[in-house]
Amino acid sequence: MNLKERFQQNCLQYIQDQNLIKSLWLEIENKYSEKSRHYHSLDHLENMFSELDEVKDQILNFTNISFSVFYHDIIYNASSKSNEEKSAHFVKEILQKLNFNRSDIEEIYTQILATKTHQKSENNDINYLLDADLSILGKDNQTYLDYTKKIRKEYSIYPDFLYKPGRRKVLQHFLELESIFKTDSFKEKYEKQAKENIKSEMLLLL
Numbered sequence: 001m002n003l004k005e006r007f008q009q010n011c012l013q014y015i016q017d018q019n020l021i022k023s024l025w026l027e028i029e030n031k032y033s034e035k036s037r038h039y040h041s042l043d044h045l046e047n048m049f050s051e052l053d054e055v056k057d058q059i060l061n062f063t064n065i066s067f068s069v070f071y072h073d074i075i076y077n078a079s080s081k082s083n084e085e086k087s088a089h090f091v092k093e094i095l096q097k098l099n100f101n102r103s104d105i106e107e108i109y110t111q112i113l114a115t116k117t118h119q120k121s122e123n124n125d126i127n128y129l130l131d132a133d134l135s136i137l138g139k140d141n142q143t144y145l146d147y148t149k150k151i152r153k154e155y156s157i158y159p160d161f162l163y164k165p166g167r168r169k170v171l172q173h174f175l176e177l178e179s180i181f182k183t184d185s186f187k188e189k190y191e192k193q194a195k196e197n198i199k200s201e202m203l204l205l206l
Contacts, residue, residue, distance in 0.1 A: 007070060
C-alpha cells in the first residue's frame with residue numbers, strides 16, 4: 001500500500017469527504033517534497049511505515065500512530081528549534097477537521113512532541129514511533145552514509161565550523177541515552193549497528 005492509499009484509508013475511518021481527504025494528502029505531499037528536504041521527505045515516511053508494519057500487532061492504536069507518522073515532520077525548517085511543536089499544533093487543526101475525539105487528538109499531539117527529545121516513554125506506542133523514526137541509524141553502512149549526506153544537505157545553510165559541532169552534539173545525545181532504541185524488537189535489530197554508525201560518523205566530524 002502506498003502512502004496516499006494508506007492516508008486515505010485512515011481518513012475514511014472518520015470522514016467521507018473525498019475532497020477534504022484529497023486536499024489534506026496534497027498538503028502532506030507538498031510539504032514533504034519541499035526543495036530543502038533531502039532526508040525528511042516522503043521516503044522517510046515510507047521507511048517508518050515499513051518498520052512499523054512489522055510490529056503492528058504490538059501497537060495498541062495503529063491509526064493514531066499512522067497520523068503521527070504522517071504529520072511528525074510536516075513543519076521542517078533546519079534553522080528552527082521548534083519544528084516538533086509547530087508540527088504538533090498543525091496536526092491538531094487537521095484532526096479536528098477529521099472529527100477526531102479530543103483524547104485521540106491529545107495522544108497524537110503528545111506522540112509528535114516526543115519526537116523532539118526521543119526519551120523513553122511509559123506509553124509503548126510512543127516508543128515504537130520513536131524507534132521507527134530513528135531506525136535509519138541502525139541500517140547498513142552505505143544506507144547510513146547516504147542518510148548523513150542528506151542531513152548535511154538539509155543543513156547546507158551552515159558552514160562546517162558550525163555544522164560539525166552541532167551534529168556531534170546530536171550524535172552524542174543519542175550515545176548518552178540508556179539505549180537509542182526503546183523497544184526490545186528495535187533494540188535487538190538495530191542498537192549495535194546504530195552505535196557503530198554513530199561512532200564512525202563522529203570520527204569524520206573531528
